[in-house]
Amino acid sequence: MKKILFASTALIATASVAAAEVSFSGYGRFGIGYEEDRSGDVPNISTTAGGGVVTNTATVDTDNTILISRFRLNIDASTETDSGVQFSARVRLQADEDSGNGEAESAGLNGARFSVIYGGLRVDAGNVSGSFDNLPNYFGIEPGLEEFLGQYSGVDYSFLEYESTSAGDNAVFAQYTVGNFAFGASYDQLTVGINGSPTDSDRWDISAAYTFENITAALAYGRTDLPGGGDESLTVLTLGAEFGDFEGTLFLADDDVANSAENGTAYGFSGGYNIGAATTITFAYGDGTADNDTQQYGVGFIYDLGGGATLRGAVGETTVGNGDGTVQADFGAWFNF
Template identity: 70%
Template sequence: MKQLLFASTATIATAGIAAAESGINLSGYGRFGIGYLEDRQNTTLTTTTANGTVNQFTADSDEAILISRFRLNIDGFTETDGGVRFEGRVRLQADEDSDTGEANDAGLNGARFSVIYGGLRVDAGNVAGSFDNLDDYFGTEPGLEEFLGQYSGVNYSFLEYESTGSGDNAVFFQYTVGDFAVSASYDQNTIFANNGTGATTDRDRWDVSAAYTFNNITASLVYGETDEGDGVEKESLTVFTLGAEFNDFYGTLFLADDDVADDDENGTAYGFSVAYNLGAATTLQLVYGDGSADNDTRNIGVGAIYDLGAGATLRGAVGEVKDGDDDGRIQADFGVWFNF
């Protein structure tokens, strides 16, 4: 990814001694195109007049809308003479309203802070947990909006990096040695009752993972648990993934066990994803995800990426999204993605 660097302290080598380096990196991507969703839901809008009268009305949503995203990562960093790197990140992002297709304002998210030394990384603030940091959890996600996933049958809410919100104030660590990596995260999220006027509950949420790569295959196991206090059932998620890369082929197998409060969402989630480079700058993608519970979501679809060079691609996908016993809905998109 091409990055723009503003160096506040240049690297200086004098008599074999190098000064510490610090600066700011800017990176990100933009995407825009057309998105289609069969029977896109109508949206209820609320307006307030000058005299305080609140009015609500239903706006018809088109099945085909203009989709877009602009994402800018702002990374500040410094590295000590001893090789310890400190980083901080905020993200500026603007998306369309997925219901109406209208543009939303851009906004900054919560900050993430990192300490990196050798194979150890520690993040604090708006962080991604062990599930969110596992590439093979997501596999290949077809579409300009990456709207299809092998993980669609999962209903557990794990710790995620928030691109458009403050995120959860949590910690994450990862240690890599050779082909083996372990990670863990912890989030003590305070829940306020009655819009902040009632009692509070400390929700303990944590996860751990281990991954091992042998030749071109990576096996990963992740477990996470959430405890919201006395009288509330604990929730948990166990995920096993197997990812493989061979020349122009990338594929993943996904298996998970969901244990959540809603019995209609408990059960096994499973899926797979495949990406294959056909040559001539074209990559084909295939994904399937489902679950054994009554209210699980099923995803199935195909996509394609055409490389235009210089970090720009044409992308699109078509698939079916089905929630529980509801009728499946066709979803598709197509457009341009460019990295910077």
């Protein structure tokens, strides 16, 4: 009897493991990066009047050219019920260099994202991407190994994003897809300090997207209701299209934030053109009408080595408001797994 019971228990456990799936995916990248007038935190050693040694940190000019790298591993676990409802969760392990001084940093896990999927409905909870982060063509084509140039550079509103190296915001995102339409919405609470006391503020956004053959149009609106009436909002319209060897995106946004020097219209575009069987030229431009908006522009390339590996690089310039522009460039290898 005991043998039968043990055998039955083992069979049930085996069936449970078989019904669930755990998968790994991600990418690695490494190369060299140049940033004009780069600065970062480095150890600072000083002596005291009594002859003692004190070690702290100081922000100083560092080498403009450093070794850049990233290792990203996604760990996904999922199972599906008899009725077809899928439950899944993801955590991410990521290690980057310190962009200020070029020193290596250790890898760490981020906050978990949980998902329920049934038919065209998907609901995420935990460390999630909001409507803007999920909006088709919001980020467009970002040139460079580090993808340091973006058509969205003129946006100053802080929206809900998936965090790769921290716990993220504990939030909810839902999306429903039917035919060529997709509708999304997210909500989270931000805790801010008002006169030393914690106060919750609401942040939410909604989106809609439609794909017709080779063209996708998307629209999103988000709002943060801050205590004391300092509400902020963002509206974004994107267009993306593919025409043979050319892929392009257009970006238009209006943000209303607490800093009046950052209120206004943001706009930009990006694209990629295949000039051969293995080479793609990429470009991006972003700017805004506000006094302190960030302008970015530059060009890059991607050379396909096959097997999920590419060589990538770009050169561009970033300017904040009326300040001096900063030149940045990178080059290296990217491989997916």
